[in-house]
Amino acid sequence: MTAHRTTTAKDVAAVAGVHPSTVSRSLDPLRASLVREETRQRVIAAANELNYRPDLIASGLRRQRTHTIGVLVPDLGNPVFAEFTGGINRRLERADYTAILLETQNQHERFQTGARLLSERRVDGIISGATRAGDRRTLRQLVQSGIPVVMAMRWIRGLEIPIVANDDLRGGALAAEHLISLGHRRLAQLHGADDIETFRERGIGFHGTLARAGIDDADQVRYAKLQTAAEARKLMRALLQACDEPPTGIFAHNDLMAVGAIEALKEQSLRCPEDVSVIGFNDMPLTEHLAPPLTTIRMPTAEIGRVAAETVLSMIDGASSPAVTISLQPRLVVRGSTAPPRR
Amino acid sequence: MTAHRTTTAKDVAAVAGVHPSTVSRSLDPLRASLVREETRQRVIAAANELNYRPDLIASGLRRQRTHTIGVLVPDLGNPVFAEFTGGINRRLERADYTAILLETQNQHERFQTGARLLSERRVDGIISGATRAGDRRTLRQLVQSGIPVVMAMRWIRGLEIPIVANDDLRGGALAAEHLISLGHRRLAQLHGADDIETFRERGIGFHGTLARAGIDDADQVRYAKLQTAAEARKLMRALLQACDEPPTGIFAHNDLMAVGAIEALKEQSLRCPEDVSVIGFNDMPLTEHLAPPLTTIRMPTAEIGRVAAETVLSMIDGASSPAVTISLQPRLVVRGSTAPPRR
DNA sequence: GTGAAAGCGCTAACAC
DNA sequence: GTGTTAGCGCTTTCAC
Numbered sequence: 001m002t003a004h005r006t007t008t009a010k011d012v013a014a015v016a017g018v019h020p021s022t023v024s025r026s027l028d029p030l031r032a033s034l035v036r037e038e039t040r041q042r043v044i045a046a047a048n049e050l051n052y053r054p055d056l057i058a059s060g061l062r063r064q065r066t067h068t069i070g071v072l073v074p075d076l077g078n079p080v081f082a083e084f085t086g087g088i089n090r091r092l093e094r095a096d097y098t099a100i101l102l103e104t105q106n107q108h109e110r111f112q113t114g115a116r117l118l119s120e121r122r123v124d125g126i127i128s129g130a131t132r133a134g135d136r137r138t139l140r141q142l143v144q145s146g147i148p149v150v151m152a153m154r155w156i157r158g159l160e161i162p163i164v165a166n167d168d169l170r171g172g173a174l175a176a177e178h179l180i181s182l183g184h185r186r187l188a189q190l191h192g193a194d195d196i197e198t199f200r201e202r203g204i205g206f207h208g209t210l211a212r213a214g215i216d217d218a219d220q221v222r223y224a225k226l227q228t229a230a231e232a233r234k235l236m237r238a239l240l241q242a243c244d245e246p247p248t249g250i251f252a253h254n255d256l257m258a259v260g261a262i263e264a265l266k267e268q269s270l271r272c273p274e275d276v277s278v279i280g281f282n283d284m285p286l287t288e289h290l291a292p293p294l295t296t297i298r299m300p301t302a303e304i305g306r307v308a309a310e311t312v313l314s315m316i317d318g319a320s321s322p323a324v325t326i327s328l329q330p331r332l333v334v335r336g337s338t339a340p341p342r343r
Numbered sequence: 344m345t346a347h348r349t350t351t352a353k354d355v356a357a358v359a360g361v362h363p364s365t366v367s368r369s370l371d372p373l374r375a376s377l378v379r380e381e382t383r384q385r386v387i388a389a390a391n392e393l394n395y396r397p398d399l400i401a402s403g404l405r406r407q408r409t410h411t412i413g414v415l416v417p418d419l420g421n422p423v424f425a426e427f428t429g430g431i432n433r434r435l436e437r438a439d440y441t442a443i444l445l446e447t448q449n450q451h452e453r454f455q456t457g458a459r460l461l462s463e464r465r466v467d468g469i470i471s472g473a474t475r476a477g478d479r480r481t482l483r484q485l486v487q488s489g490i491p492v493v494m495a496m497r498w499i500r501g502l503e504i505p506i507v508a509n510d511d512l513r514g515g516a517l518a519a520e521h522l523i524s525l526g527h528r529r530l531a532q533l534h535g536a537d538d539i540e541t542f543r544e545r546g547i548g549f550h551g552t553l554a555r556a557g558i559d560d561a562d563q564v565r566y567a568k569l570q571t572a573a574e575a576r577k578l579m580r581a582l583l584q585a586c587d588e589p590p591t592g593i594f595a596h597n598d599l600m601a602v603g604a605i606e607a608l609k610e611q612s613l614r615c616p617e618d619v620s621v622i623g624f625n626d627m628p629l630t631e632h633l634a635p636p637l638t639t640i641r642m643p644t645a646e647i648g649r650v651a652a653e654t655v656l657s658m659i660d661g662a663s664s665p666a667v668t669i670s671l672q673p674r675l676v677v678r679g680s681t682a683p684p685r686r
Numbered sequence: 687g688t689g690a691a692a693g694c695g696c697t698a699a700c701a702c
Numbered sequence: 703g704t705g706t707t708a709g710c711g712c713t714t715t716c717a718c
Contacts, residue, residue, distance in 0.1 A: 054696080061404055061711070062695080063696085082419045379687055398712070401710070
């Protein structure tokens with residue numbers, strides 16, 4: 001193997017017969033006009049000849065800009081977050097920014113080390129898509145260190161940090177309205193983890209809409225630690241055992257939980273949607289191909305990513321951190337897992 | 344907003360009453376032994392007090408190591424690649440490395456700009472998980488520039504670049520063996536894109552095993568441009584129209600295509616598995632909850648990521664690039680979408 | 687065991 | 703218009 005030294009601006013300068021700073025100017029679109037056209041052409045020719053790639057690390061050190069955004073997500077295996085990061089990536093790309101994606105696995109310790117890593121890498125901004133109740137201090141420290149931070153998808157209250165998220169209150173309400181309008185009165189929730197505001201909002205939105213219709217689901221809410229099919233199945237079993245008459249409508253806080261619920265129903269020879277209607281959340285891939293195809297709430301996930309990126313970029317440019325909340329609207333996707341209750 | 348200056352080694356040095364180079368030594372585990380214990384404690388105290396975070400950018404510039412690996416994937420929305428990057432991330436983390444993930448969307452141009460971006464960021468190594476036939480030149484350039492490169496998941500022949508991948512030849516063979524052993528003789532393939540070696544291998548593995556059993560599927564192979572359910576549905580329709588007697592067994596090159604195939608069968612009132620067996624590939628999330636639950640081939644995706652990361656790290660350390668191919672073994676997951684053919 | 691000096695590759699400020 | 707100089711924050715010689 002040849003000992004490799006990457007070509008630098010100095011090398012290009014030597015070939016073009018100019019000073020390194022002229023190389024720098026010629027190659028930066030913003031300052032190219034400062035250079036005589038003829039000189040610039042010579043530099044570009046030399047750069048191409050040597051296959052020169054400016055060192056963004058060195059440039060970043062000098063400019064105090066890394067053109068990098070740190071993104072914290074709970075888990076890339078979750079298709080919702082894959083879509084979210086897709087939205088971020090597409091927006092950042094247009095601005096010549098790159099994302100560093102870190103998975104927290106819903107663990108505060110990983111959130112914390114992730115945050116530390118990102119500040120050591122001097123990212124220009126951070127999008128926290130994995131925020132949970134326990135992360136408050138860490139987020140406050142980030143803000144205090146002067147780095148622009150945005151909470152997206154998941155968020156907590158009482159921080160001076162912009163929020164870009166789905167309107168989960170509305171999402172829960174949509175689910176309730178749908179089931180009520182079908183004629184359901186005995187309703188239950190398979191509730192996501194209690195320390196994630198997203199799920200609390202979904203729960204409140206659902207509960208509130210029920211209350212306004214004179215329905216109470218207070219005894220019929222079961223909380224999951226992890227929003228998996230397996231855990232939902234257990235919760236659903238317990239729910240069925242605990243009540244004389246099973247509910248006729250179930251709101252599961254995500255699609256995997258809805259799937260688990262339907263399986264638990266099958267175990268008890270209850271059919272979906274004939275005996276019990278089930279509605280999920282997220283509209284993840286393949287849900288339309290399930291039996292029955294899942295009725296669910298779809299949120300504008302990629303759009304949330306896009307707007308979150310936009311927001312953090314504007315904070316990097318503009319001075320002030322607008323402590324705003326941007327709510328994007330979810331919508332109901334009706335498929336086969338919900339139907340009117342049996343007479 | 345306060346104008347923020349992040350604290351530097353110089354600041355810490357001032358507080359601890361030492362020289363910046365002593366700060367550097369004290370905080371690097373490898374060189375901490377060069378510093379008197381008492382001094383080191385003073386430095387650490389000062390660093391904590393000031394909440395000092397060493398600047399990895401500056402450190403990288405000096406050491407000519409960014410502790411960053413670039414990873415090119417076709418699409419993070421594809422759960423297989425989410426799992427793959429998970430495997431990479433977990434391994435890199437242990438080595439204090441960070442990944443930069445870039446999505447190519449299966450477009451050569453994006454592969455190329457991605458590669459350029461990664462070299463400008465001076466990543467210490469690259470894992471190409473998105474390799475397609477057209478990317479040969481770009482990969483060769485990367486190698487020539489002296490940067491360690493590994494092809495994982497997807498790969499092409501004839502490059503002096505290590506390969507870490509699923510044994511797709513074996514995967515295709517597993518699918519064939521399963522269908523043959525159930526008693527199927529009329530078989531067809533819904534084949535993934537022709538410019539991705541992965542799919543060619545699956546096709547050859549399937550075809551070869553059939554041939555050895557005296558079965559020919561040559562007329563019964565339909566090629567997709569994109570491996571989606573929608574496209575598979577169309578291909579399957581065409582396939583059914585083109586033949587008098589439909590095949591009794593279908594090998595779809597991924598799970599989405601298998602789902603599309605099953606839907607096309609339903610349109611023609613053909614049932615799966617009673618009339619036609621369908622086997623997929625990947626074992627993506629929710630496949631076990633489909634109706635029927637999908638029989639599929641599972642590959643050790645996270646493990647491929649882990650080994651790819653391991654390989655690129657060893658190339659960064661050790662000098663030579665071992666032009667090896669590491670094949671990991673897939674396995675058959677039998678569920679409900681395959682059964683013996685009807686008499 | 688610690689300090690001083692130099693330099694990684696780039697670019698901003700200044701000089702001419 | 704282009705060259706010169708200096709410095710981003712760190713680490714690595716080399717002194718002492």
